[in-house]
Amino acid sequence: MARILIIGGGIMGSAIAYHLACAGAAADVVVVEPDPTYEFAATPRAVGGIRLQHAIRENVLMSLYGDTVYADFAAHVTGGKVSFDPQFRRLGYLFLVEGAAAVAALEENAQMQAACGVEVEVLGAAELRRRYPEFAFPHVDAGALTPADGQIDPNAALMGYRRAAEGRGIAYLRDRVVGLELRGNRVVSASLGSGGTLPVEIVVNAANCWAAEISAMIGMRIPIEPMRRQQFHFTAQQELQPFPCIRHLHGLAVRRHAGVYLSGFTRFNEAGGFNWALEHEVFESFLWPQLAELSPAFEAIRPRGGWVGHYDMNRLDGNPLIDWYDRVPNFLLCAGFSGHGLQHAPAVGRGVAELILQGGFRSLDLSLFSWRRVVENRPIPDDGPTA
Ligand SMILES: Cc1cc2nc3c(=O)[nH]c(=O)nc-3n(C[C@H](O)[C@H](O)[C@H](O)COP(=O)(O)OP(=O)(O)OC[C@H]3O[C@@H](n4cnc5c(N)ncnc54)[C@H](O)[C@@H]3O)c2cc1C
The missing domain is CATH 3.30.9.10 (D-Amino Acid Oxidase, subunit A, domain 2)
Structure with a gap:
């Protein structure tokens, strides 16, 4: 049984899966990703900039961690049968x-x-x-x-995370989530395009541009x-x-x-x-x-x-939403990166794994990117470079 279902196996879903595997939870995780070629996904279409200039401190700190990881990828993302070099250059x-x-x-x-x-x-x-x-x-x-x-090669970074996650025991299911079933206020299973059903205890929505479709399956409206x-x-x-x-x-x-x-x-x-x-x-x-x-x-x-x-x-403020949904507390939204996701994926992967396994952010406090600010219509002020 998949205790933790990650919807979307782009760089975000794969970095989360990788960190869960590093913490020993690989057997509990399944990533559902319909397209192993990532034809329409954002990650391989990114330019690859790892930018340290942001107006929000958390974004700077996430980029700095991204810099640390991408600059020495082979040392930080390990366990894959095949290794990938994102060719980091300054x-x-x-x-x-x-x-x-x-x-x-x-x-x-x-x-x-x-x-x-x-x-x-x-x-x-x-x-x-x-x-x-x-x-x-x-x-x-x-x-x-x-x-x-x-500057990095985004596709190499994605495949590096995915192969390392798989090498550490994470299962990727080539399928599409087409429905989420609720019992009370909890998601209990996911329906798959192939016709199957996956029982779940925790769901992570890492479907990026498709995140609103996934959230809508449980009645959550997001401004992404x-x-x-x-x-x-x-x-x-x-x-x-x-x-x-x-x-x-x-x-x-x-x-x-x-x-x-x-x-x-x-x-x-x-x-x-x-x-x-x-x-x-x-x-x-x-x-x-x-x-x-x-x-x-x-x-x-x-x-x-x-x-x-x-x-x-x-559309609220050009910054991500990385938080549990208060009305369905086993549903975690991780989307809205608005053009910065590649550089922030290492820090987000680490942070979301902490949120799931340790009950809160440990390495870097990302609580600024809360769901509450949508509920309260409280955008984060951000006068830095837009993506
Ligand atoms: C042109 C461009 C340039 C960019 N340049 C930069 C840059 O220089 N620096 C930077 O940091 N960021 C950049 N970005 C942003 C960055 O690419 C994204 O923020 C990041 O790749 C998002 O990763 P992801 O895994 O969330 O999304 P994706 O890579 O899009 O992955 C989401 C996955 O979800 C899957 N999915 C969709 N629906 C379902 C479903 N129903 N069930 C299961 N899976 C599903 C999709 O198949 C997809 O593979 C750029 C983006 C673009 C488009």
């Missing part, structure tokens, strides 16, 4: 802002990040131009530079929905000197990635839901002019295509 991150209020917030956030142990420097526009002469930095009053921010993120890659006629991942508060982002340049676009006000269309005209008419303004080297470029993925966007 590329740095530069977050740009415009306007006095945004500069003040940037400085305050940098102080908090430094107190957490992050190497961070706030630079004025003139200093930015001196350090990165190939960039014009229009509409920029200051930037925060975190040179140690990393799929939000399209379009990624475009291009080459430039003139090769630029190495530069950190650049992101402007207004949304423009560019980084060097696997021999090309990469820029992304999210229309935050578009209706939620899956939309797999890649709008090439957005790159041509919206992103490219901004890129050319940022650096003259981006005037002569060649678009090379792109891809679409979806964030599990928490």
Whole structure:
């Protein structure tokens, strides 16, 4: 019998399973995941940024733990018959802002990040131009530079966690949860697409963009929905000197990635839901002019295509919900990562395993990401970089 059912075997479900297995609970866990190729899952579609710049202390600390794990993956994620190398590299991150209020917030956030142990420097526009002469930095009053921010191969990280969890005895069932049955206020079984039924004592909803569908099975309405993120890659006629991942508060982002340049676009006000269309005209008419303004080297470029993925966007505040559901106390929601989930998966996997097996967070207090804030309509204030 599966005492603990994890719904969704992406990086979140697999990191949770891995930590449960490390704590000796493997025999009690089953992960239900319908697609071993992860074709539509977010994890393999992620860019792979491990960003230490956040405005919320817990997010910084989760990223720092992600950094520790991904930078030495073979030492931290063990037990698999096959090992995977997520190829961690430090590329740095530069977050740009415009306007006095945004500069003040940037400085305050940098102080908090430094107190957490992050190497961070706030630079004025003139200093930015001196350090990165190939960039014009229009509409920029200051930037925060975190040179140690990393980049990984998301698929290798996912497969590394999954194979390590399996190597430690976790069962992955190739199936889909299509229903959850309640007795009183507890989930007692899950119905599977194959027709089977799985008795359960604890359910973890790690289904990311599908989390709302799963929660709805027990009458829980959550403010999480799929939000399209379009990624475009291009080459430039003139090769630029190495530069950190650049992101402007207004949304423009560019980084060097696997021999090309990469820029992304999210229309935050578009209706939620899956939309797999890649709008090439957005790159041509919206992103490219901004890129050319940022650096003259981006005037002569060649678009090379792109891809679409979806964030599990928490419309309340862009931060995750990692908590038991008060009305069904054996149902744990772990979703809403809103574009940060890859970097936070190691800390979330560890934290959720503690919540289940030890009755509370032990290594890092993640209680800020409570369900209560949805019930009370109390978003976490967050003026940091959006995903
Ligand atoms: C374009 C893009 C770029 C990103 N870049 C970054 C980045 O640079 N850094 C970063 O930290 N994060 C990034 N993210 C976010 C990151 O990818 C996600 O937060 C993270 O991968 C979420 O992992 P997950 O396991 O929760 O979700 P997923 O990988 O989506 O896994 C969820 C799984 O649930 C399964 N499932 C669905 N329905 C059911 C069901 N009924 N029964 C059982 N299983 C089910 C699905 O098949 C899926 O495999 C990015 C995301 C996108 C889309």
